[in-house]
Amino acid sequence: MEKSSRKIWEHPWGYAEGFIVASGVLLAGLMLQLTIGNIDPAAFGFPVNIIIGALFMVGLLSLHFFLRRKKIVRWLSGVSSTIPAISLLLAVIVIMGFTPQFSDHVSQEQLPPTPLRGLGWYQMTTSWPFVQLCFYLLTILGLTTLRRTTKKRGWRDIGFYLNHVGLFLALLGGMLGSGDMKRYTMSVKEGSVEWRGTDQLGQMHELPIAIQLDTFMIEEYPPKLVIIDNQTGRILPADRPEAYMFEGVGKTTTLAGNRVEILDFMADAAIVRDSNIVNFVHMPMEGATNAIKVRVTHPSLDHPVEGWVSNGSYLYPYEVLYIDSTTSVAMPVQEVKKYTSKVTVYTKSGHVRKAEIEVNRPLSIENKVVYQYSYDETRGKYSQVSIFEIVTDPWLAVVYAGIFMLLAGALFMFIAGPRQEATPEG
Amino acid sequence: MSWDSFIYFSVAAVILWTAGALIALKGEKKTVPSLLTALGLAVFFAFILGLWFSLERPPLRTMGETRLWYSLFLPLAGLLTYRRWGYRWILSFTTVLSAVFIIVNITKPDIHNKVLMPALQSPWFAPHVIIYMFSYAILGAVTLIAIYYLVRESKISNKGRLMAMTDNLVYVGTALITMGMLMGAIWAKAAWGHYWSWDPKETWAAATWLGYLLYIHYRLRRKASNKTSMYILIVAFLMLQICWVGVNYLPSAQGRSVHTYTME
Ligand code: HEM
Numbered sequence: 001m002e003k004s005s006r007k008i009w010e011h012p013w014g015y016a017e018g019f020i021v022a023s024g025v026l027l028a029g030l031m032l033q034l035t036i037g038n039i040d041p042a043a044f045g046f047p048v049n050i051i052i053g054a055l056f057m058v059g060l061l062s063l064h065f066f067l068r069r070k071k072i073v074r075w076l077s078g079v080s081s082t083i084p085a086i087s088l089l090l091a092v093i094v095i096m097g098f099t100p101q102f103s104d105h106v107s108q109e110q111l112p113p114t115p116l117r118g119l120g121w122y123q124m125t126t127s128w129p130f131v132q133l134c135f136y137l138l139t140i141l142g143l144t145t146l147r148r149t150t151k152k153r154g155w156r157d158i159g160f161y162l163n164h165v166g167l168f169l170a171l172l173g174g175m176l177g178s179g180d181m182k183r184y185t186m187s188v189k190e191g192s193v194e195w196r197g198t199d200q201l202g203q204m205h206e207l208p209i210a211i212q213l214d215t216f217m218i219e220e221y222p223p224k225l226v227i228i229d230n231q232t233g234r235i236l237p238a239d240r241p242e243a244y245m246f247e248g249v250g251k252t253t254t255l256a257g258n259r260v261e262i263l264d265f266m267a268d269a270a271i272v273r274d275s276n277i278v279n280f281v282h283m284p285m286e287g288a289t290n291a292i293k294v295r296v297t298h299p300s301l302d303h304p305v306e307g308w309v310s311n312g313s314y315l316y317p318y319e320v321l322y323i324d325s326t327t328s329v330a331m332p333v334q335e336v337k338k339y340t341s342k343v344t345v346y347t348k349s350g351h352v353r354k355a356e357i358e359v360n361r362p363l364s365i366e367n368k369v370v371y372q373y374s375y376d377e378t379r380g381k382y383s384q385v386s387i388f389e390i391v392t393d394p395w396l397a398v399v400y401a402g403i404f405m406l407l408a409g410a411l412f413m414f415i416a417g418p419r420q421e422a423t424p425e426g
Numbered sequence: 427m428s429w430d431s432f433i434y435f436s437v438a439a440v441i442l443w444t445a446g447a448l449i450a451l452k453g454e455k456k457t458v459p460s461l462l463t464a465l466g467l468a469v470f471f472a473f474i475l476g477l478w479f480s481l482e483r484p485p486l487r488t489m490g491e492t493r494l495w496y497s498l499f500l501p502l503a504g505l506l507t508y509r510r511w512g513y514r515w516i517l518s519f520t521t522v523l524s525a526v527f528i529i530v531n532i533t534k535p536d537i538h539n540k541v542l543m544p545a546l547q548s549p550w551f552a553p554h555v556i557i558y559m560f561s562y563a564i565l566g567a568v569t570l571i572a573i574y575y576l577v578r579e580s581k582i583s584n585k586g587r588l589m590a591m592t593d594n595l596v597y598v599g600t601a602l603i604t605m606g607m608l609m610g611a612i613w614a615k616a617a618w619g620h621y622w623s624w625d626p627k628e629t630w631a632a633a634t635w636l637g638y639l640l641y642i643h644y645r646l647r648r649k650a651s652n653k654t655s656m657y658i659l660i661v662a663f664l665m666l667q668i669c670w671v672g673v674n675y676l677p678s679a680q681g682r683s684v685h686t687y688t689m690e
Contacts (some may be wrong), residue, residue: 003559083640086643093636094633097629097630097676098676101624240473335541360544360547360616362619371618410600410602411605413597413604417594417598
């Protein structure tokens with residue numbers, strides 16, 4: 001690394017001092033963590049976050065405008081402090097990557113009773129060491145950016161500002177905004193209106209928005225056939241499970257060494273039990289299920305096995321077709337392709353809006369965003385309930401401004417590449 | 427086109443890439459090796475396109491499918507570097523690494539089907555994954571260069587030039603992972619309501635990103651040690667591997683990550 005006759009703490013500071021200072025920030029965080037416990041993000045909601053943000057910005061600007069020539073401020077806006085700060089944050093994130101993380105709504109008593117609990121490692125993002133390191137890094141980032149304004153200008157500055165201001169906004173906005181972010185789930189029955197939502201602690205609230213579910217639709221992928229082990233229920237072959245997706249009557253496929261012929265298909269089957277016989281009949285009604293009739297041949301069988309297979313519904317149990325004493329043909333639960341809620345949304349201020357909401361296609365209305373979250377999974381495609389998530393995140397604009405600046409900065413980096421003078425000879 | 431024909435296309439592509447790499451090792455002219463490599467890329471890409479059509483969705487969902495893109499982008503990154511910097515050995519590196527991933531895909535393909543769950547049906551899906559795979563390929567090539575440097579340091583004559591190339595590749599790779607990550611964040615917002623939830627995959631993506639930022643900032647110093655720089659690259663790539671494949675095995679991620687789409 002750096003070779004010089006300079007003693008430690010003698011200016012100009014280098015990486016060694018950087019690691020000591022960053023470790024100090026980390027240790028101070030740990031002390032706080034051990035004495036007062038985790039940070040409660042809700043306590044840092046409006047207006048506390050605004051005040052902290054304003055104080056932080058005023059602090060940074062004063063350091064820059066009044067104390068910029070001080071050696072320590074100079075050091076705090078350079079690579080010598082940056083490298084250790086990024087390294088320690090990285091170390092903390094690696095620890096986080098190896099430790100199971102719990103939502104900040106989980107209380108201390110519910111966490112695993114290991115020493116990691118006291119250190120805050122199970123809820124790293126709301127622990128003091130993590131948050132303090134982030135603010136330390138933000139300080140360096142902010143001062144670096146401000147210092148750059150005093151230097152000679154060049155076209156490379158565009159990339160520099162996009163990247164550093166972008167990260168500054170995204171990080172600061174994300175951290176300060178987390179206290180103001182509100183998420184409610186709302187479960188609405190087809191044909192009715194709902195205005196109450198459940199927060200992440202399970203508490204019901206009346207929301208300034210009401211949703212009427214006009215219709216709810218689920219589209220499924222075609223059913224699949226598999227061969228299972230009768231004993232374990234595992235899909236065969238065990239080391240490389242095979243599945244066949246239904247493509248039409250008359251097709252033939254091979255599954256785990258069995259020749260499987262598709263003889264018939266019903267999208268609306270009712271399963272009627274008649275003493276010992278199971279009958280499959282057409283019955284276009286709620287709760288009807290998919291059924292496929294197959295013929296299975298296998299060298300070990302004297303004659304082919306024939307019969308219906310179904311994955312059932314909330315009304316009917318599933319049906320497998322026994323091939324022999326060890327294997328059967330089965331139809332796993334179908335995968336969902338798409339689910340759509342047609343809704344009418346009413347807001348307190350008098351807005352009425354009709355919309356279609358899907359996963360990846362949320363609805364923005366006033367300062368809220370409504371997401372398709374789930375449905376009644378026990379009833380599958382016959383669900384009459386749609387579950388929405390309603391999110392308010394007043395700081396989102398700040399974070400997005402940062403994200404788009406970073407994206408532009410990345411594009412700049414991609415095109416411009418590294419500084420050329422940073423490539424010495426030999 | 428189905429996965430069964432993969433072996434024919436991939437063997438043809440590897441033969442073309444190997445021929446290109448060998449000729450590059452020998453000769454001065456860049457034309458023939460470039461053409462052979464490009465031809466191999468075309469053959470390989472034809473398979474991906476065929477699979478895309480038959481699956482009726484972009485082949486980006488399973489690990490096997492993402493490995494496919496990785497095997498494509500490695501020789502592409504090698505070719506671009508070869509054209510720009512003229513290192514004769516780079517094509518051999520990328521061909522070998524790409525072949526390793528092809529062999530993995532031949533011996534251990536995933537279950538392939540048409541299913542694409544609703545969360546993945548987004549215009550961000552394809553750019554997010556393709557950009558990530560491209561950056562992984564470039565950063566994989568960079569890691570090979572770092573190992574090459576550390577093993578043969580005393581024998582490398584023009585270290586400055588090698589470091590300059592490494593810097594260039596890392597800037598391109600980091601720019602791409604930055605874009606991949608941010609597109610992921612925008613997509614996550616639309617799909618799940620939040621742009622960043624510190625899910626295990628996201629945590630390791632953040633770690634990887636910081637690893638490469640560390641390299642970039644460390645290199646800004648004129649006195650930066652080449653060796654330390656190369657070690658940073660190797661550590662960063664280890665984190666990238668954890669992010670890409672390791673997350674499926676980590677105890678901290680069992681049954682938790684919303685990003686594991688492989689079937690049980
Ligand atoms: C994590 C917080 C960060 C800190 C504390 C930081 C700090 C610094 C510092 C001190 C410099 C040298 C400034 C100068 O010479 O005027 C610098 C330059 C640079 N940083 Fe960062 N940075 C951070 C994040 C980023 C990010 C997110 C990117 C890109 C994705 C980035 C890319 C660069 C580049 C490319 C340069 C060289 C710019 C040039 O002069 O052309 N940095 N950074």
